[in-house]
Amino acid sequence: MGYTLNRQQADALLAALSKDYTVYAPKRFLNQGRYSATDVIRYAEVERFEDIVWQTKSDYPAKEVLTPIQQALFYFTEDEYRESKGPKKPILILARPCDINAQHIQAKIYAGNGGYTDLYYERVREMVKFAMMECCGGDDTCFCVSMGTNKTSDYSLAFKFSDDGVQVQVTDNAFASYFGDLPQTDYTPSFVEENELKVTVPDLSDKEVRKALKSHPMWQEFNSRCISCGACTVACSTCTCFTTRDVIYGDNPEVGERRRVTSSCQIAGFDQMAGQREFRSTAADRMRYKVLHKFHDYKARFGDSHMCVGCGRCTHRCPELISISATVNKVSAAVNEIKAGLAQK
Amino acid sequence: MMNPVQPKPCTILDVHKESAHEWTFRVETDMKVDHGQFMQLSIPKIGECPISVSAQGDGWLEFTIRNVGKVTNVIFEKTAGDTMFLRGPYGKGWPVDQFKGKHVVIITGGTGLAPVRSMLNLFASQPDMVKSVHLISGFKNEDGIVFHKELEAWKERFSTIYALDNDTKDGWRTGMVTAFVKEIPWDSFGGDYAVVVVGPPPMMKFTGLELLKNGVDVEKIWMSFERKMSCAVGKCGHCRIDETYVCLDGPVFPYTIARDLVD
Numbered sequence: 001m002g003y004t005l006n007r008q009q010a011d012a013l014l015a016a017l018s019k020d021y022t023v024y025a026p027k028r029f030l031n032q033g034r035y036s037a038t039d040v041i042r043y044a045e046v047e048r049f050e051d052i053v054w055q056t057k058s059d060y061p062a063k064e065v066l067t068p069i070q071q072a073l074f075y076f077t078e079d080e081y082r083e084s085k086g087p088k089k090p091i092l093i094l095a096r097p098c099d100i101n102a103q104h105i106q107a108k109i110y111a112g113n114g115g116y117t118d119l120y121y122e123r124v125r126e127m128v129k130f131a132m133m134e135c136c137g138g139d140d141t142c143f144c145v146s147m148g149t150n151k152t153s154d155y156s157l158a159f160k161f162s163d164d165g166v167q168v169q170v171t172d173n174a175f176a177s178y179f180g181d182l183p184q185t186d187y188t189p190s191f192v193e194e195n196e197l198k199v200t201v202p203d204l205s206d207k208e209v210r211k212a213l214k215s216h217p218m219w220q221e222f223n224s225r226c227i228s229c230g231a232c233t234v235a236c237s238t239c240t241c242f243t244t245r246d247v248i249y250g251d252n253p254e255v256g257e258r259r260r261v262t263s264s265c266q267i268a269g270f271d272q273m274a275g276q277r278e279f280r281s282t283a284a285d286r287m288r289y290k291v292l293h294k295f296h297d298y299k300a301r302f303g304d305s306h307m308c309v310g311c312g313r314c315t316h317r318c319p320e321l322i323s324i325s326a327t328v329n330k331v332s333a334a335v336n337e338i339k340a341g342l343a344q345k
Numbered sequence: 346m347m348n349p350v351q352p353k354p355c356t357i358l359d360v361h362k363e364s365a366h367e368w369t370f371r372v373e374t375d376m377k378v379d380h381g382q383f384m385q386l387s388i389p390k391i392g393e394c395p396i397s398v399s400a401q402g403d404g405w406l407e408f409t410i411r412n413v414g415k416v417t418n419v420i421f422e423k424t425a426g427d428t429m430f431l432r433g434p435y436g437k438g439w440p441v442d443q444f445k446g447k448h449v450v451i452i453t454g455g456t457g458l459a460p461v462r463s464m465l466n467l468f469a470s471q472p473d474m475v476k477s478v479h480l481i482s483g484f485k486n487e488d489g490i491v492f493h494k495e496l497e498a499w500k501e502r503f504s505t506i507y508a509l510d511n512d513t514k515d516g517w518r519t520g521m522v523t524a525f526v527k528e529i530p531w532d533s534f535g536g537d538y539a540v541v542v543v544g545p546p547p548m549m550k551f552t553g554l555e556l557l558k559n560g561v562d563v564e565k566i567w568m569s570f571e572r573k574m575s576c577a578v579g580k581c582g583h584c585r586i587d588e589t590y591v592c593l594d595g596p597v598f599p600y601t602i603a604r605d606l607v608d
C-alpha cells in the first residue's frame with residue numbers, strides 16, 4: 001500500500017499516530033550545538049510534521065530512544081530494590097536504514113550475550129516499531145554501503161519526505177487504518193546504493209596478524225590527536241557500554257535510585273579496578289580497543305556483521321577531526337605491511 | 346520478564362577478620378554456586394562490586410573481601426544481623442570434573458587464595474576425589490596472611506609450600522611463588538595433572554612463564570581473571586577483552602586462552 005500526503009495530511013497522520021504511539025524522530029534543538037549559534041539534531045518526541053528533520057542526518061543516533069544516556073534501573077530504600085517501570089505506550093521510531101540495522105547489533109549484546117536478556121532494553125524493544133525514513137544520501141562521513149547497512153526490511157512504514165509532504169509505504173497491516181479512504185499511490189522506497197566514502201574492512205582472521213596489529217606503531221598517532229573525550233562513542237549508533245551508579249535523592253538520604261549511565265571505552269579509567277593499574281592507559285590503547293571491537297571482535301563473537309554501521313557520526317562529532325574511515329584504511333595499510341612481513345619470514 | 350540484575354536482600358551471619366584489610370563475611374542464602382564463581386554484592390546508595398565465593402555450606406556463602414574503595418569500605422561497616430544484597434552467581438568456575446582423579450597443583454598470590462578456597466575445602470573433605478594436592482601460597486608479608494586456620498589444616502592433607510615475599514616466618518619460606526614451582530614433583534605425575542594459578546596479574550603472568558619453563562603442559566593450566574565489571578551479565582562492556590567477556594566466559598580461563606588475551 002502506498003500513499004502521497006501533503007503537509008496538512010502528514011500533520012493529521014502524525015496526530016493520529018501519536019494517539020496510539022509515542023512517535024520519535026530526529027528533531028532540531030536550536031543553539032544547543034557544539035559551537036555558538038549552531039543547532040543539534042537528536043531524537044525526541046515529535047508532534048508536528050515540520051518538527052521532523054529529514055534533510056540531514058541526525059547528530060545523535062536513534063539508539064537514544066532504546067538505550068538513553070541515563071536511566072533508572074531500581075529505586076531503593078534501605079531494604080529493597082524496586083524495579084523501575086518501562087514504557088506503557090507503544091513506540092514508533094522514524095529512522096534511516098543505518099539506525100534500524102544498528103538495533104539488530106545492539107540487540108545481540110543486550111538481548112542475547114551470555115544467555116542473559118537485559119530487561120531494560122527488551123521491555124522497550126518489544127514496544128518499538130520502525131518507520132523507515134528513506135535516506136536522501138547521507139553526507140561525506142557515511143559509508144553504509146561498505147558495511148552492508150544501507151538496506152533493511154525491518155519496518156512497518158516507509159517515508160520519503162519532501163518539502164511538500166511525504167510519500168508512505170505501509171508494510172504492516174496494523175497501520176492500514178490510519179490512512180482510511182485516502183487514494184492509494186505507488187511508492188516503494190529506494191536505498192542508497194553508493195557513498196562518496198568507501199571503506200575496505202581488513203581481514204583480521206589471522207591471530208598472528210592481530211597480535212602484530214595491536215602493537216603496531218600506527219596507534220601512536222592517537223596519543224597526540226585523541227583527547228579521550230568519548231564524544232565518538234556517545235554519538236555511535238551501536239556503542240552499548242554503560243556504568244551503574246547509585247544516586248541518593250537530596251531531600252531524603254535513605255532513598256534513591258540505581259542508575260545506568262552511558263560510558264565510553266575511550267575515556268581514561270574505563271577498565272580501572274580499585275587498587276590496580278589501568279590496562280589501557282593511553283589514548284592509543286583505547287583507540288585500538290574501540291576500532292578492533294567495531295571491525296573484528298564483535299563479529300568474531302556474534303557472527304554475521306561487523307559492529308559498525310558506517311553512519312559516520314563518530315567522525316562528525318570528533319573535536320579533533322579523527323575520521324573512523326581514514327582510521328580503518330590505516331589499519332588496512334598496517335595489516336598489508338604485517339602480512340608482507342610475515343610472508344617473508 | 347526475569348531481571349538478571351535484581352539484587353536480593355540477605356542477612357549477614359558472621360564477620361571474621363582474616364587480616365587487617367581482609368575480612369570474611371558469611372551470608373545467609375540458599376543459592377548454589379560452582380567453585381570459582383562470583384556474585385555481585387550490593388549496598389544501596391553506594392553501588393555494587395563483584396566478589397568471589399570463598400566458601401559455601403548449608404544455607405550460607407562466604408565472601409572474603411579486601412576494603413579498597415567505596416562499596417567494600419561500607420561492607421566493612423556491616424556486622425552480623427545487617428543486610429547485604431546479592432545477585433548471581435555469575436561466570437564460569439573451576440572445571441572440577443576435569444580435575445577429578447588427577448594430581449592438582451594450586452598456586453596462589455595473596456587473596457588469590459579466596460577463589461580457590463572452596464575447592465581446596467572440597468578436596469580436603471573428599472580426599473579420594475584427586476590423586477594429590479600441591480599448594481603453593483604466597484603472601485606479601487605476615488599481615489597479609491588470610492585463612493590461618495585452614496592453611497594449618499591443609500598442611501595435614503596436602504603437600505604445601507607457604508611463603509612470604511621478603512619476610513621470614515617460622516615454618517614458612519621466603520621468596521616469590523615462582524621460585525618454588527621447580528619443587529613440585531612434575532615428573533612423578535605421569536602427565537596426569539592440572540594446574541591452577543590465581544593472584545595479581547603480574548604474578549599470574551610470571552607464574553605462567555615459570556610453569557612453561559618447567560615443562561608443564563600449557564593445556565593443563567587454568568587461571569582466574571579479575572577485571573572491572575559493572576553488570577556481570579555481558580551488557581556493560583567493562584570486562585571485555587577482544588571477543589571475550591570475563592564475566593561470561595571467565596573468570597576462570599584455560600591458559601591457552603588467557604595468555605592470548607590482550608586488554
Ligand SMILES: Cc1cc2nc3c(=O)[nH]c(=O)nc-3n(C[C@H](O)[C@H](O)[C@H](O)COP(=O)(O)OP(=O)(O)OC[C@H]3O[C@@H](n4cnc5c(N)ncnc54)[C@H](O)[C@@H]3O)c2cc1C
Pocket residue numbers: 243244245246273274383391392393394395396397398408409410411412413414415416417418456459460570571572573574596
Ligand atoms: C570476578 C571477580 C572476583 C573478585 N573477587 C574478589 C574477592 O573475592 N575479594 C575481593 O576483595 N575482591 C574481589 N574482586 C575485586 C573487587 O571486585 C574490587 O576490589 C571491588 O570492585 C572494589 O569495589 P569498591 O566499590 O570498594 O571500589 P571502588 O573502585 O572505589 O568503587 C567502585 C564502585 O564505585 C562506583 N563508582 C565509580 N566511580 C563513581 C563515580 N564517579 N560516582 C559514583 N559511583 C562511582 C562504581 O560503580 C562501583 O560500584 C573481584 C573482582 C572480580 C572481577
Ligand code: SF4
Pocket residue numbers: 232235236237238239294307308309310311312313314315324
Ligand atoms: S563506529 Fe562510527 S561510523 Fe561506525 S557505527 Fe559507530 S559512529 Fe557510526
Ligand code: SF4
Pocket residue numbers: 225226227228229230231232233266317318319320321322
Ligand atoms: S576519537 Fe575524537 S571523539 Fe573519540 S575520544 Fe578521541 S577525540 Fe574524542
Ligand code: FES
Pocket residue numbers: 573574575576577578579580581582583584585590591592593
Ligand atoms: S561485567 Fe558487564 S559485560 Fe562483563
